[in-house]
Amino acid sequence: GALYWYPPGSDFDTTNGYPQAWANNYATYVNKMTARIPGTDHPSTDGKRYSMEVYDIIGQLLKNQGYTALDINSNPNWKDHVYGYPAYSFIDGKRAGPITTYFATAIKRKNLTYKQYVYVEQVTRNGAQITGVKTNDTSLGPNGMIPLTSKGRVVLSGGSFGTPRILFRSGIGPTDM
Numbered sequence: 001g002a003l004y005w006y007p008p009g010s011d012f013d014t015t016n017g018y019p020q021a022w023a024n025n026y027a028t029y030v031n032k033m034t035a036r037i038p039g040t041d042h043p044s045t046d047g048k049r050y051s052m053e054v055y056d057i058i059g060q061l062l063k064n065q066g067y068t069a070l071d072i073n074s075n076p077n078w079k080d081h082v083y084g085y086p087a088y089s090f091i092d093g094k095r096a097g098p099i100t101t102y103f104a105t106a107i108k109r110k111n112l113t114y115k116q117y118v119y120v121e122q123v124t125r126n127g128a129q130i131t132g133v134k135t136n137d138t139s140l141g142p143n144g145m146i147p148l149t150s151k152g153r154v155v156l157s158g159g160s161f162g163t164p165r166i167l168f169r170s171g172i173g174p175t176d177m
Helices: 020-036 053-064 099-106 159-169
Strands: 120-126 129-135 145-147
Touching: 120 159
Parallel strands: none
Antiparallel strands: 120 129, 129 145
């Protein structure tokens, strides 16, 4: 766990189905993310790498075949015939990520309510405007619906499978979904 590679620009390319605006602007948001959750190939507090025997053996084999050693997260667009030390999301020797960075900041806000074990089924919308969040928890509102004010915002963080599921159920995404 905690392996953390920055995405290459090709991940957000129009040839992969992303809108041109994403292809043009992804780096701005990746830079914001990596400022909050930096990657490191030295996850220990003493700056040493531990248990690198596999890297030493495989690295020598790859080097002999013409591969180049590099800092993986310093070169996210260079993925062909390269290798590097594993990159991790650790800060001060501890596993980091959205929970220890974004959530730790957000939970301190007076206008945020955190609920565990609530399943988001979809967001409701009026055109491009999200008007609410439909959940499985009827204690949060009629039929589990949490309405948003006109200035309300929704942050979806259901992972690589859960977030697209919510978007597709909400009618957001490719028209064939």
